[in-house]
Structure formats: structure tokens, C-alpha cells
Amino acid sequence: MGNAGEVQRRVSLLAVAGWAGLATLLIAAFLAALGGLNQSIYGASSFVKGYLEAIADDDIATASTTPGVALDDATLEELGLPADISTAMLRSGVVASAPEDISIVDDVTHSDGSHSVTASYRLGTEIAESTFEVRPIEALYGVLARWQFSDSPLAVIDVTAAHNPLFTVGSLTLDTRATKTGDELAAFTQVAPYLAIAPAVYEFSYDSPLLAAPHVTVPASAAEQVAVTVDAQPTPAFVERVQTKVDEYLAACAAQPVLQPADCPFGIEIDDRVTSEPVWTIVTTPQVTLTAGEDSFDMPPTEGVAHISVELQDLFDGHYYTREEDRPFTLALAATIRPDGSIAIQLQ
Template sequence: MGSQLVRNGRVSPAAVLGWIGLGAVVVTAFLAALGGLNQTLYGASSFVTRYLELIADDDIALAAATPGVSLDQADLAALGLPGDVSTAMLRSGVVSATPQDVQIVSDIGHDDGSHTVTASYRIGTSIVDTAFEVRPIAPLYGVLNRWEFAVSPMAVIDVTAAHNPFFSVGSLDLDTRARKSGNDLAAFTQTAPYLAIAPAAYRFSFESPLLIAQTVDLAAEPSTRPAVTVDAQPTPEFVSRVQTQLDAYLDGCAAQQVLQPTSCPFGEEISDRVLSEPQWTIVTYPPVTLNAGEAAFEMPPTTGVAHLSVEVQSLFDGEISQLETDDTFQVALDASIQPDGSIAVQLK
């Protein structure tokens, strides 16, 4: 055999042709395999699927690092966002529901090499179809396709923390004032934007001894800017503590043995001569109710009753008698939580 392939120290033409044919087969097989990889594992559809699977696995950091997901300064400026917009939600343990049962509905290639990949998936009980625009970037090792999102799927969630700057999302507790300063820190209602991976669902809430907000579920679709309000309202403990302060204030008024207690909502004018020290008692304390106002929780004008007991002498005929009378009054107030957790009450 060897003598047929090599004669007189030279490779025969048949051998050369054989090696060329074998090389062509190998190259053809390699190119076919490469083409298969670029159509499947390294295809545009697989790129989108991997991104959705990362979210499903709650690997939010890696999903956010997927090419074309992060927003640069120009992107942020185009969205009207500050350069230091919060990325606090881009972490694991925040998302409440992720894309499941992912299926690629279509993958349409375009003349410029970009693709429109439509994926169908379920988030919670909702079935969603989303079209992702992806485009090629520098290939891996010069031969394997790589992709990036032509339009970032990142969502921006505008969170309004009403009547309390704090809110919870998933396992994370956040303060909407974190990137604010000056007078903005004092606002009773705060709004702040947060970058959030999408598609995904988020659950917002807040609960403390003094305030509680109903849970709000929000589904963030890719490349959208949804808004959510976390509406904090006083708990029974908050109301009780304000009631305690109000009752103590009224008791202090009643302790003043004068007809017109200083800085108090009740008092009596008597034309007769007063013979004893006036004795006040609170018959009915105004029940505290609190509603959110523009700058604090407000109690509307609410009725109470104080009783006066005092001995008097008529200037007309000198008759001495014990005056017993009820004085109906009203109290309104503002209540706010201080940084140290105490409650400041301001009468109106």
C-alpha cells in the first residue's frame, strides 16, 4: 500500500487527492457542526432563553450582566433618570415571580444580522408574549455567535412611598430618600426610580409597629416604566399612642383650677362671683382618628366634653350655689413620626 502512495520518494497524486478529500470532509463536518452550534447553542433564540432562565433561577446579578441589559449614562439620560439611579433591586431575593415555561414562538432574522425573538412565558398566572430585539456582537473565538439586546429589557419602577419613606420589596427594605438631600428629605410622600430586572413580578409592602401598607403586586415587563404606590397608614398602636398623648394633654388642662385653662380647648365665663377653685373633669375624650394629609396624619375636628364644678355667689341676690355644667369642645391635630420613632402631636 505504502509503495503505491509513495514512489521514488514522492507522494503519488492519488494520495494527495485522498488527503484533500479527507480534509474537505473534515472541514465540511466542522463547518456543519459550527453552523449547528451557531443556530442552536449560540443562536439568538438560545441567548434570549438563557437570559430568561437566569431570571427564573433568581441569578439576577448574572442576568443584569447579560450583554445589552445594563443602561449606560446616555441611556439613563434619555429616560430622564439621574446617573446614580438606584440599582438596589438588582439582586437575588427581590423578585416574587419569575418567567416559567419559557418557549420561543418565533425567531426572525433581518438583513443587518439582527433578530427579533418572540418568547412566550408564564409569570404567576399570566401568560405573556414578548418580542426581544437582539443583534450580533464580536464572535467568540472569532467563529461562535455572540449577541446583545439591541433594546435593554431593563425596567424602571417608580416607587411612591406615601406617608412614609420606607418600603419593602421581596426580602429587601429600602428608603426612597437614599439619594436625596436638602428639602426633599422632609417630604411626607416620596417617589424614587429603581432599576429592575424584567420580565419579573415584584411584591411591595411595608409594616412597622406604627405604620402598615397593603401588599401591592407589580409585573414589570421588559423595557417598561411601571409605577407603584406603597400607601402607609397608621396602625392601631399609632392611633393609641396619639390618643394617650391627647388624653394626657386634656388631663393637664383639667388640672388647671381656673375657669379658662391656658392653651386649652375648653373654658367657661361666669358673671357671678367665684367662691371656690374651679374643678374640671373630662367627661368624654375626643376619639382619635387619623387620615393622611399633605404633610402629616391629621385628626379632623372632633368633639369632647369637659365638666366644670365650682361654687358661685349671685351678684344679683347674693345666693350661693354649686355650678355644675358641661362644656362641649373640639380638638384637631397633626401627628407625625420623628426620626427617633417618637410621635409628635401638634394641635391645630
């Protein structure tokens, strides 16, 4: 009986040892799997690649809410940016070209646990590389690694909207006056900074019946500050509308049966007696050309010719005669677009 008990005790010990060994193997396998996950799916490289792939998918909501992307007030102040800087460009449908063919080419681990991750990608027709500094944050469920950017990869694009406060980027039209007040609202040229997801390429332009700006492509690297000018110039329709107003103005001047039409650029002084109503006609109308000035679109002094026909009596010998004479004149003006889309003209 004693021997049987001893055997049973030894069998029990072996069973416990076996289960303990199996448990150890399972724990080791779990830890190894966890380590593999933290090196791959939950690794720093995957974190960076996921951010770039979100941009590639035009999932700007995901990209902009990636940990470490948003800029707080303290960081904005440190970067010299206004606290109310526009985030209007942080949305889908704005990026013209996003990173493609993304691959991680280097991942350096530092002693403090942070990583320097270098990604290669194609941006438009160019192959580019960017290095992102990332650091660990509180683990998911206490075991799965999580990361954030040490420095935000957001770019800042300083937009100069020349001669028109509006501009278009991607499918979005923005107003550079959005956060301005007072006299700033009336400025002919507006400048405003915008936060933009990066790396990415943006295309700026503006097209309306009266104004158009050439398309400008702007690549923005991560954490870069770049500038773009959207140079709005008058369209042929704008020039035509101003020309029509000039023609109407000169026609009204010519309709005045006087030697000196009021508020008009032409007239004549005659010493002899006028015996008929003067008749004015416009021989040559100044052709409107518009270029951007400091606060308006300006037409430089441009020559025109008016003609007068009037019956006169010579005060010296009393004979009657008809005077026909061309009278050259110049006309200059400044044109602006009112908020309602009408054109305001100021003669110079």
C-alpha cells in the same frame, strides 16, 4: 525500474489526494458543527432564553450583566431618567414571580444580522409573550457567536411612597430619599424611579408598628415603565399611641384649678365671685381618627365634653351656690413620626 518508480509516484499522489480529501471533509464537518453550535447553543434564541432562565433562577447578577442589559448615562438621559437612578432592586430576593415554562416561539433574522426573538412564558397566572431585539457582537475566540440586546429589557418602576419614605419589595426594604437632598428629604410623600429586571412580577408593601401599606402586585414587562403607589396608613397601634397622648393632655388640662386652663380647648367665663377652686373632669374624650393630609396624619375637629364644678357667690343677692356644667369642646391635631420613631403631635 522506471515502471516501479511511476507506480510509487502514483501511489504517493493518491495518498496525498486521500489526505487532502479527508482534511476537506474534516474542515467541512468542523464548519458544519460550528454552524450548528452558532444556531443552537450560541444562537440568538439561546441567548434570550438564557436571560429569561437566569431570572427564573433568581440569578439576577447574571441577568443584569447580560450584554445589552445595563443602561449607560447617555441612554438614561435619552430615556429621561436621572443618572443616579437606583439599581437597588437589581438583586436576588426581590422578584415575586419570574418567567416559567419558557419557550422560543419565533426567531426572525434580519439582513443586518440582528434577530427578533419572541419568547413565550408563564408569569404568575398569566401566559405572556415578549419580543427581544438582539444583535451580534465580537465572536468568542473569533468563531462562536455572541449577542447583546439592542434595547435593554430593564423595566423602570416609579415608586410613590405615600406618607412614609420607606417601602418593601420582596425581601428588601428601601428608602425613597436615598438620592435626595435639602427640602426633598422632608416631603410627606416621596417619588423615586428604580431599575428592575424584566419581565417579572414584583410585590410592594410596608409593615411596621406604626404604619402599614396594603400589598400591591406589579407586573413589569421588558423595557416597560410602570408606576406603583405604596400607601402607608396608621396602624391601630399608632392611633392608640396618639389617643394616649390626647388623654394625657386633656388630663393635664383638667388638673388646672382655674376657669380657663392654659393652652387647653375648654374653659368658662363666670361673672359671679368664685369661692372655691374649679374642678374639671373629662366626661367625653375625643376619639382619635387619623387620615393622611398633605404633610401629616390629621385628626379632624372632634367633639369632647369637659365638666366644671365650682362654688360661687352671686354678686346680685350674695347667696352661695354650686355651678355644675358640661362644656363641649373640639380638638383637632396633626401627627407625624420623628426619625427616632417617636410621635410628634401638633394641636390645631
